[in-house]
Amino acid sequence: MRIALAQLNPIVGDLEGNRQLVLAAARKAHEAQAELLVTSELVISGYPPKDLLLREGFAKACDRAVESLAPELPPGLGTLVGHPTTHDVPAGRVANAASLLFNGQRVQTIRKCLLPNYDVFDERRYFLCAESAAPLEFLGRRWGVHICEDAWHGEVGTSYHLPSENRRDPIAELAAAGVDCFINLSASPFEIDKPNRREEIVRRHVARHGRPFVFVNQVGGNDDLVFDGNSLVVNAAGQTVQRLKSFDSDLAIVDLDDLPAAAPRPERTRPADLLDALILGLKDYAHKSGFRDCVLGLSGGIDSALACYIAAQAFGPGRVHGLAMPSRYSSQHSVDDAIDLARNLGVDCQIVGIDDMHRAYEAQAVIAEDLLSQPAGLADQNLQARIRGASVMIRSNRHGWLALATGNKSELAVGYCTLYGDMAGGFAVLCDVFKKDVYAMSHYINDVREGQEIIPASSLSKPPSAELAPNQVDQDTLPPYPVLDAILEGLIEQELSIATLSRQFPEEVVRWVATRLDRNEFKRRQMPPGIKLSQRAFGSGRRMPMAARFAWE
Secondary structure (H helix, E strand, O other), X not given: OEEEEEEOOOOOOOHHHHHHHHHHHHHHHHHOOOOEEEOOOOOOXXXXXXXXXXXXXXXXXXXXXXXXXXXXXXXXXXXXXXXXXXXXXXXOOEEEEEEEEEOOEEEEEEEOOOOOOOOOOOHHHOEOOOOOOOOEEXXXXXXXXXXXXXXXXXXXXXXXXXXXXXXXXXXXXXXXXXOOEEEEEEOOEOOOOXXXXXXXXXXXXXXXXXXXXXXXXXXXXXXXXXXXXXXXXEOOOOOEEEEOOEOOOEEEEEEOOXXXXXXXXXXXXXXXXXXXXXXXXXXXXXXXXXXXXXXXXOOOOHHHHHHHHHHHHHHOHHHEEEEEOOOOOOOHHHHHHHHHHHHHHOOEEEEOOOHHHHHHHHOOHHHHHHHHOOOOOHHHHHHHHHHHHHHHHHHHHHHOOEEEEXXXXXXXXXXXXXXXXXOOOOEEOOOOOOXXXXXXXXXXXXXXXXXXXXXXXXXXXXOOOOOOOOOOOHHHOOOOHHHHHHHHHHHHHOOOOHHHHOOOOOHHHHHHHHHHHHHOHHHHHOOOOOOOOOOOOOEOOEOOOOOOOOOOO
């Protein structure tokens, strides 16, 4: 029994384009003599469709796309396709479904049982769950077809809220019904170490039930989520025998009756995964939103250097436009580093000094007193950042380029960033990247990915500085980044208290970080979208109040 795994990159809402992706994969599978093609969760609509599902006619249009796909598929090839459906559900409701298409017909449709409502997931807002999981019969076999979260029952961090549903295990139900093989259609977003976690979940199901397992995941970026692919097949002995690509579309064929030998797990490092996720996420955000070029400020610092490298990989160097915007406080070496970076990457870079614009503000009588009474004070520093942000946005507006913000998660967490300044833009490349990972990825680029100095060595070695005041460095205001990042990980990723973290770090430092983390939620609400890489990314993955008071302990 030859099964094709189609790891596809759909565009949310592009029903015809997504239908064509499935059709192209089906033709390749048929040429390879596959008997069954498996696609990913909601591949027809793209995942996540969010409130498009609430629009009148959207789910029915997805059903029509499925119905029109069936007669175009190659004869003799069964195709499992994920889609929203209104079939066999109460009026006004929608289900997250997978349908088997065969010889021009929709043969059977199954619905998702477990609807996640945690982290970025909000599926109870849209879908009606299935009441039970049942086998799908095809070509003399019983298939345990299920959808994404149905395989995550009981995993740490999952939550379904209804006690009756918490007691349900769709995989166990399918095993009890005597299925020959499990098939999971997924749209499982990337986060650090999640590919390994998924594989271990699959292996546990195989160890418990003794059936092979086919897992097909979506790939590509959609808004703030990036999907890493990493589809796989595990045999009944618990060995992974087929792996599809990371962060790329792919198609693979396996013979269920003659599975290959175990496939070794590829060596993937944290910097490599983060970098690939960011490149794919930015590339797809731009492509799916209609942007062909981008523009960003190049300060000569490490954050803008890494963001520029990612942009060059996502857009191509010829479509990246940098602006070096020195002020009266900028060092020559920072300008030189920006120019060297642009030369190394082959991207466009122009020098636009901001001092004349800065002095023009100082000459305005109404605000001159505020600025000149405290030279290089907070208002003056933020003004410089906003002049730079406006300069980037002018270029963006004039040419229709995507403006990139380059601040990292460490700075965004404590508000070491300027609204309408360095936060201005259409996409925040590094918003879920701690400073430690900015350095780790930059070293990885030079030492491994490129094997040569692309990011200037001085950008990596000099003390980080916004250069908005004389002799300024970040550590004048912030704790050392290794300390700051460790405290932030405790506060954000683990939701630890000040008391707990103060066993490891000075209490006054922990309290300073915690207070600023809370106070700056209003800034983060106004930041551009960016790619979620962690379990607790700012935005949809971490929903904190702005107008609130809590006495940390």
